[in-house]
Amino acid sequence: MTMKSLLMIMDGIGDIRENNRPTPLEAAKKPNMDRLAREGSLGLMHTLGRGIKPGSDTAHLAIFGYDILSEYPGRGPFEALGTEGIHLMPGDVCFRVNFATADRGMKIKDRRAGRIESASAKKLEKDINGMEIEKTKIIFRQTAEHRGVLILRGDRLSGRVSDTDPHDAGIKVKLSEPLDTSAEAKKTARILNALTNEVHKKLSNAPENLDRIRKGLPPANIILCRGGGEYFKVETFQERHGIKAACVAGGSLYKGIASFIGMDVVHVSGATGDRYSDYFSKARAAVQASKTHDLVFLHVKAGDSFGHDGNHEGKKGIIEKVDKDIIPMVSDNFDLIVITADHSTPCMMKGHSGHPVPILAYGKLVRKDDSKNFNEYEAAKGSIGQIVGEDLMQLMLNWMNKNNKIGE
Amino acid sequence: MTMKSLLMIMDGIGDIRENNRPTPLEAAKKPNMDRLAREGSLGLMHTLGRGIKPGSDTAHLAIFGYDILSEYPGRGPFEALGTEGIHLMPGDVCFRVNFATADRGMKIKDRRAGRIESASAKKLEKDINGMEIEKTKIIFRQTAEHRGVLILRGDRLSGRVSDTDPHDAGIKVKLSEPLDTSAEAKKTARILNALTNEVHKKLSNAPENLDRIRKGLPPANIILCRGGGEYFKVETFQERHGIKAACVAGGSLYKGIASFIGMDVVHVSGATGDRYSDYFSKARAAVQASKTHDLVFLHVKAGDSFGHDGNHEGKKGIIEKVDKDIIPMVSDNFDLIVITADHSTPCMMKGHSGHPVPILAYGKLVRKDDSKNFNEYEAAKGSIGQIVGEDLMQLMLNWMNKNNKIGE
Numbered sequence: 047m048t049m050k051s052l053l054m055i056m057d058g059i060g061d062i063r064e065n066n067r068p069t070p071l072e073a074a075k076k077p078n079m080d081r082l083a084r085e086g087s088l089g090l091m092h093t094l095g096r097g098i099k100p101g102s103d104t105a106h107l108a109i110f111g112y113d114i115l116s117e118y119p120g121r122g123p124f125e126a127l128g129t130e131g132i133h134l135m136p137g138d139v140c141f142r143v144n145f146a147t148a149d150r151g152m153k154i155k156d157r158r159a160g161r162i163e164s165a166s167a168k169k170l171e172k173d174i175n176g177m178e179i180e181k182t183k184i185i186f187r188q189t190a191e192h193r194g195v196l197i198l199r200g201d202r203l204s205g206r207v208s209d210t211d212p213h214d215a216g217i218k219v220k221l222s223e224p225l226d227t228s229a230e231a232k233k234t235a236r237i238l239n240a241l242t243n244e245v246h247k248k249l250s251n252a253p254e255n256l257d258r259i260r261k262g263l264p265p266a267n268i269i270l271c272r273g274g275g276e277y278f279k280v281e282t283f284q285e286r287h288g289i290k291a292a293c294v295a296g297g298s299l300y301k302g303i304a305s306f307i308g309m310d311v312v313h314v315s316g317a318t319g320d321r322y323s324d325y326f327s328k329a330r331a332a333v334q335a336s337k338t339h340d341l342v343f344l345h346v347k348a349g350d351s352f353g354h355d356g357n358h359e360g361k362k363g364i365i366e367k368v369d370k371d372i373i374p375m376v377s378d379n380f381d382l383i384v385i386t387a388d389h390s391t392p393c394m395m396k397g398h399s400g401h402p403v404p405i406l407a408y409g410k411l412v413r414k415d416d417s418k419n420f421n422e423y424e425a426a427k428g429s430i431g432q433i434v435g436e437d438l439m440q441l442m443l444n445w446m447n448k449n450n451k452i453g454e
Numbered sequence: 455m456t457m458k459s460l461l462m463i464m465d466g467i468g469d470i471r472e473n474n475r476p477t478p479l480e481a482a483k484k485p486n487m488d489r490l491a492r493e494g495s496l497g498l499m500h501t502l503g504r505g506i507k508p509g510s511d512t513a514h515l516a517i518f519g520y521d522i523l524s525e526y527p528g529r530g531p532f533e534a535l536g537t538e539g540i541h542l543m544p545g546d547v548c549f550r551v552n553f554a555t556a557d558r559g560m561k562i563k564d565r566r567a568g569r570i571e572s573a574s575a576k577k578l579e580k581d582i583n584g585m586e587i588e589k590t591k592i593i594f595r596q597t598a599e600h601r602g603v604l605i606l607r608g609d610r611l612s613g614r615v616s617d618t619d620p621h622d623a624g625i626k627v628k629l630s631e632p633l634d635t636s637a638e639a640k641k642t643a644r645i646l647n648a649l650t651n652e653v654h655k656k657l658s659n660a661p662e663n664l665d666r667i668r669k670g671l672p673p674a675n676i677i678l679c680r681g682g683g684e685y686f687k688v689e690t691f692q693e694r695h696g697i698k699a700a701c702v703a704g705g706s707l708y709k710g711i712a713s714f715i716g717m718d719v720v721h722v723s724g725a726t727g728d729r730y731s732d733y734f735s736k737a738r739a740a741v742q743a744s745k746t747h748d749l750v751f752l753h754v755k756a757g758d759s760f761g762h763d764g765n766h767e768g769k770k771g772i773i774e775k776v777d778k779d780i781i782p783m784v785s786d787n788f789d790l791i792v793i794t795a796d797h798s799t800p801c802m803m804k805g806h807s808g809h810p811v812p813i814l815a816y817g818k819l820v821r822k823d824d825s826k827n828f829n830e831y832e833a834a835k836g837s838i839g840q841i842v843g844e845d846l847m848q849l850m851l852n853w854m855n856k857n858n859k860i861g862e
Contacts, residue, residue, distance in 0.1 A: 062819065062821050063821070064818075090837075090839070094860055094861075095845075095848065096841060096845040096848055096849055097845065097847075097848030097849040097850070097851055097852040097853075097857060098848055098852075098857065098860055099852065099857045099858065099859045099860065100859070100860060100861060101859050101860060101861025101862040102861070102862065103861045103862055104860050104861025104862075105861065107861075114860065114861065118861065121861070121862040273862055392819075395819070395855060398859055399819075399855065400848070400849075400851075400852035400857050401819075401852065422821060423821065423822075423823070423837070426821070426823060426837035426839070427835075427837075431839070432839040432840075
């Protein structure tokens, strides 16, 4: 029996009622998901444990069966791994980077250099990529608009350094500080600070920036680094769970996490990781990937973004779009479908929260319950009960009958 | 958003139906609590884990997010910390003490010296306090009636010694024994036994006792020690959870636990820790404390005492009194209200049990469920599900939006 399974993570989709207003999941018209709920079962999942507010990266790792205390490398490596053409080596220290605009005193005037267009930012990439400081190679890649990734490659570096990004305009770029007393952390902070200065000098005179100034645009004359972390190898998803998995996602973070654990990352043109993402193409890519993989991880980002904006209507709309564009195709083609989230992003909180996320499981080895509607409140009564993130892969393996017997 | 939260522990309030008789929580008329249940959500809590019968002290520690295996100092230090004017130093070994009546052969005739009144017992305090044995300072404080606390202060002592209290009349005072093979435990047991002998000699000739004998009252001529433990410092509640907490309680044990973890202990005249306690004053003190603290721990003892007596009617009455005197005031003044217990004290068992306790959470970040009535049986269907004690603070931090994000 070959069981093809889909794990669809609707980022941040969990919510709470504000003054009795139904949540986006309650309010959305989603006949296809609700049919799966009627024929399957529901539950609640605390991805990192009860009451804990997860980041997207740690939540996904936990859901995939990894220990965030010992197997979480930080955000930087995930972003780097999710960037096309970047190949990491163990020991590489990675950061997320913003191009920003600073004055001569290194005070930040715009944290995104006026949301510089990709074409303009791309021209500045070569001024940074390939530099060398203290025998450490600087690898830099602009990714989208003002965003990029930075990798320090050399001996004896550490991810335990603080951000240079002040996370606000109007203040000076921060000095990176070692976060422990190791020589590696001190060296890495020193390199990052020297790099920041050199890049500021170089970019201030870069032709593209002089051109921007002439056009009245803010120059992208500094880089701000955050989310530092050291890359290391972990046991792959297939080694750990015995099944082969593919990832269909738009956002680089999610592709990076998948890549970190050795999932095959499928490229889908039209999967942008934002509200305009082509869900129909993603669904088709997921079905395609299922022919060569046991499990397909399909990530849908936009619900989280709308939650961060407090946009209830937008979040509801994304659910309806997923219901229309993704569910019919996947429900015809997968034997097991699990729909859940990495964390809640309640509209009234405009940020992540520790409220458990609903989980829906549909498949012929799933015991059905009395659920009628896929939402947070009905999920609290579902027969899956309340689980934690690290339970999920075991449950899915059981619903796929791919779990090994313990004992005889 | 400043969220003020109340954690009300109704000691021993959980119960079970005896021959279908509704539990005190089911039988009590408590419209205010039931309104909170309707607008909030319920669940069950196993404070120390499923089926484990908790003591009040360990249960409270677990609820506050402490590990009872490594952070529980024993009952003695809590009682000492809850006694006004006592300041402990790390390494102090503390006991709960009873004044008792012994014959010349040290056989106990009355474990409470005829429930000696406080005024009479107080006169005997100075005969014990200030003694010194093996360079160890003896600190003794009579607290209420026959009760008191004893502290041994000196080098190389241990809390790992057995009680001298035989826990029954008609038998001899026990010799304290070391509970491990350490020199410290041997020394401490030796000191405690020497102290018991010397105190018996001294008190037998104390004028107050000669006077009691003349009046036909049993002399308080010996002390019985129990619950030995060594005081040590732990991370404070604020260090651990990032929020500032105050304690409103009558009983010295609860004040002692709060003090152990660095909560501010509010003195409330009229809070006696028994059935005559002034709940209205306690509610007012809790509201007052919320102005300077993020969380107020409000302890109500009497339900447990009635449970120990098997007094169903009394337990029900306490719930109704709390509903009338405490809930209206606190529900107007707190953003988050959690009502629960440290353990069940079922009337039919006249003692603690490992049955889970009901938990009620009410606040705008709490997902409501279908609950209508706050009791053990409805709580089993609530959306909080079944939690353990150590989950509670994380859940409360989430409902206050005071939890830190793990990951990005």
